[in-house]
Amino acid sequence: MNGNSISLHSLVDKWLAPTLSMPARxxxxxxxxxTHLRYVRLEGGTTTGQVSIIFFQHRDGSxxxxxxxxARPAMCTRLFAA
Incomplete structure (x- = not known):
């Protein structure tokens, strides 16, 4: 896992700011x-209504x-230069 990565828990706190009265679920x-990578959809309440956010896990674990x-196909001109 990347040492600079942010945990899912930290992102949920940042984006949804759950409380006991308005928990995230x-x-x-x-x-x-x-890609077979994991995702999690969370829902939480705000003062303006319900919010739903999808979090994706990247290959480095973040x-x-x-x-x-x-990954997309790419061409490299270095291989053809003489």
């Missing part, structure tokens, strides 16, 4: 079909609200 979890970027 897991509504869905699983693995993505394409969690983020953005999904990991998938």
């Amino acid at each position: 897991v509504t869905q979890f699983g693995h993505t079909v394409s 969690w983020c609200v953005l999904p990991p970027v998938s």
Whole structure:
């Protein structure tokens, strides 16, 4: 795991700020079909209503609200330069 990564617990505290009167709860979890990486969907209450956020686990073990970027084919001109 990356030493600079933020835990899922810290992200939930940051984004949803759960309290005893308005707790955050897991509504869905699983693995993505394409990359088989984990995701967790949490729901929490705010003063303006319910909020639902999906957190994605990246390959280095860190969690983020953005999904990991998938590897794409790339060309490298160094291989062809003489």
